Amino acid sequence: MSVAVPARARSSAALVLAGILWGTGGLAGSLLASRAGLHPLSVAAYRLLIGGVIATGYLWLTGGLRGLPRTPQVRRRLLAVGGLFALFQTSYFAAVSLSSVSVATMTTIGSAPVLLAVATAVRTRRLPGAWTAVSVAGSLVGLALLQWTPGQEADVAGVLFALLAAAGFAALTLVTATRVEGLDPLPTTAFGCLIGGAALAPAALWFGMAVPVQADVLALVVYFGVVPTALAYAAYFRGLESAHPVLAALSALLEPLTAALLSMVLLGERLGAVGWCGAVVLIAALTVAYSKP
Numbered sequence: 001m002s003v004a005v006p007a008r009a010r011s012s013a014a015l016v017l018a019g020i021l022w023g024t025g026g027l028a029g030s031l032l033a034s035r036a037g038l039h040p041l042s043v044a045a046y047r048l049l050i051g052g053v054i055a056t057g058y059l060w061l062t063g064g065l066r067g068l069p070r071t072p073q074v075r076r077r078l079l080a081v082g083g084l085f086a087l088f089q090t091s092y093f094a095a096v097s098l099s100s101v102s103v104a105t106m107t108t109i110g111s112a113p114v115l116l117a118v119a120t121a122v123r124t125r126r127l128p129g130a131w132t133a134v135s136v137a138g139s140l141v142g143l144a145l146l147q148w149t150p151g152q153e154a155d156v157a158g159v160l161f162a163l164l165a166a167a168g169f170a171a172l173t174l175v176t177a178t179r180v181e182g183l184d185p186l187p188t189t190a191f192g193c194l195i196g197g198a199a200l201a202p203a204a205l206w207f208g209m210a211v212p213v214q215a216d217v218l219a220l221v222v223y224f225g226v227v228p229t230a231l232a233y234a235a236y237f238r239g240l241e242s243a244h245p246v247l248a249a250l251s252a253l254l255e256p257l258t259a260a261l262l263s264m265v266l267l268g269e270r271l272g273a274v275g276w277c278g279a280v281v282l283i284a285a286l287t288v289a290y291s292k293p
Contacts (some may be wrong), residue, residue: 014239015251018232023258025228026105032220036211040093043224045197045204048085050225052193055234059190069182077180081188082195084172090200091165098158107162108169115170138284177240185237189230 025047033043059065068074095104176188211217239251 011239011242014235016254018236018239019251019254020258021228021232021235023228023254025224025232028220028224028228032217032224035214035220036217038209038211039204039207040097041090041200042204042207042209044089044093045200045209046221047224047229048089048193048197048200050221051229051233052190052195052197052225054222054226055186055190055230056194059187064184064187067182068187071182073180074183077175077183078188078191078195080175081172081192082199084168084175085192085196086199088165088168088172089196091161091168095158095162095165098161104158104162104165107159108165111163111166112169112173115166116173119170119174173240176237179241185241186234188237189233193229193233 029043029047032038032046033040038046056065092104092108095108211221236251
């Protein structure tokens with residue numbers, strides 16, 4: 001018991017950190033797209049490529065690449081992570097362009113825990129536990145209230161792309177939940193980002209990746225690649241080592257909550273009574289998920 005509790009606490013803290021850092025990425029990506037005039041796919045490519053380059057450079061400077069195994073299992077894992085990164089990012093930004101940021105985010109992040117709960121139930125041939133069901137249901141209600149916009153209609157194609165993004169994120173969570181011997185979270189993040197970014201690069205170059213050489217734009221590019229990408233995914237993969245995949249997916253719900261609070265503080269956007277109710281319900285659902293087995 002003395003060993004299990006700290007391990008669980010560390011994994012929960014890593015997942016919370018990942019969700020909060022992801023929440024800053026929405027604002028950073030939006031600012032980068034508007035100030036540099038980039039297509040959403042180009043923003044996604046920058047996110048993965050910069051994150052991968054920074055993480056790989058850190059590993060090279062600290063000697064973390066020397067002991068990296070070159071087994072077929074490692075190559076398969078890195079290719080799978082890179083491909084799922086590209087699928088998730090492309091589908092999500094396609095959903096954003098066809099619908100809206102709020103609808104795409106709510107559908108993607110809200111559907112992932114449900115898909116993971118279903119996949120886990122099918123794989124284990126057991127229904128989700130009562131607390132898991134309560135957490136997933138409460139999270140969906142809280143997320144819907146947090147991003148509720150009366151009269152807003154969702155584009156069917158946008159919703160389908162958001163569901164595809166959710167499936168990609170769920171698959172990424174399931175794939176990385178099982179550790180490959182000798183492959184740590186940071187190398188997984190570094191090479192996964194590089195492979196995913198390289199897969200998106202041809203389309204991104206077609207749409208244009210030129211950015212103005214300005215201090216604020218360059219700072220946004222670096223921040224976008226390092227904080228909500230390299231650091232966030234490294235923390236997420238670290239938390240997955242000791243956490244249930246459904247709990248990990250629920251942690252991603254901190255992203256829209258953090259983004260909403262940051263928009264309120266930095267951009268002056270208002271969070272109405274319904275939104276605050278959603279935030280409370282979402283926090284309560286996540287508390288249940290973290291406190292119950």
